[in-house]
Amino acid sequence: MTDVNNPSNVESPETYLQFGDRYRGSGNLPLALKNYQRALTVAPDFAPAHERIGGIYQQQGNMMEAIASYSKAIQFDPQLLEAQLGLGNTYQQMGWAELAIAHFQKALEYHPERFLAEYHCKLGDNLRSRGKISEAIASYERAIAQNPDNIDGYRAIAQIHLHQNATEAVSAIYERAENHNSDLLQAKDYNALGVAYLLKISSITIEEEVLKADLEGKAIACFEKAIQIDPAYADAHCNLGNTFLRKDQIKDAIISYKEAIDIDPNFAQPYFNLGIILNNLGKIDEAIACFQSAIELAPDWIEAHQYLGQILARGV
Known part of the structure; x- marks a missing residue:
């Protein structure tokens, strides 16, 4: 031997x-x-x-x-x-x-028979980085075809459509994933879909109030689903606050931003957003504290410096 x-x-x-x-x-x-x-x-x-x-x-x-x-x-x-x-x-x-x-x-x-779904995704990632979008999507589709449970393929296609502000396409690819396996989508997927709805809102005209309300409702449902899956997902709480703010649900927005801060005290965005609300409500000291926290966490955030400077310039 x-x-x-x-x-x-x-x-x-x-x-x-x-x-x-x-x-x-x-x-x-x-x-x-x-x-x-x-x-x-x-x-x-x-x-x-x-x-x-x-x-x-x-x-x-x-x-x-x-x-x-x-x-x-x-x-x-x-x-x-x-x-x-x-x-x-x-x-x-x-x-x-x-x-x-x-x-x-x-x-x-x-x-071709041994080229796994993960490598179709890797090929897609590199094609996408070179601007070959249609070829990248084809690679991600091959990943999904080979392994319909491969969430990375769905996500990659969704990200491409998200960057193109193609909300319907983002919704469609995630719907395909959910129809295949109701447990496939995770909190970050619902959060991404909610963000797609918010981006769509920013591109519609003021006259399209019915569509705006529908998209806001869909966004809220997505962020709430994300939070249901992962209650400690600070970004989803912050995005939920952003949507409530669009609907002038100020109290709900404040609650969402504070929940995001409680979950992640190093997350600058909810401090900034909360600072704007508190300033509008006349709670100047609290607003200053929020902007200061945002700047401590993101020292190069020009807009936060501008808001804080405007408040301080009023002689507060």
Whole structure:
């Protein structure tokens, strides 16, 4: 029987690879690396060993060494899935989207059946960063098609539509997710949908009061759903306050902002919003305290400085 702890008797690169994998699995990277390198002394063109070495370098943050090793693996075996994905991941981490796209697409070309939903999303992320929106959406749709429970695919499409202020499209993609699995959406998803409704309100005319009221109601329902799922979600409380403020429900807005502050005392936005309300109500000292808190948390917030300066200039 071969002694796992004494690989000096081993002759095949595959066995050295197995030893390396065992050591890597136990967290012993130096011994793993040594065995992968031994595999290469036996067979310098053994692509899996180059790929594994690239993985260790990437894990250690040595990105250029990782790229060199992955590239050697692909030189000897262009269709090695793990090496193509490794290069894609490394280039993505370095912000080199075009190179990441090229290697993810190669991996998809060679092994479409093994290209998991998470990698469709990674490919979509890089396409999106390069402004290739339609191609990105197609990648996210492939992720959803392969795994309908992959919430990241739905979210990524929703974010694209959110940036385009396409509220109906945001609502539609989340509705698809919810219809597939009612437990799939999380608090941040309902919060994002609520924000989409608020952004839509800002683009409609004053005359469209019925539509405005409908969108406000939908936004409130989304933020309340988010809070129901995660009561400690400060951003949802703040956004709920913003919606109440739009509807002139001042008391409800104040309660929501104070709840956001209680949950996260380092969240500057509710202090600022609350300061505006208190100033309008004539509660000047409390307003000053709110603006000061907002500025302490966000020193470069010009608007907060302006509001505070205006109050102080009145001689308070």
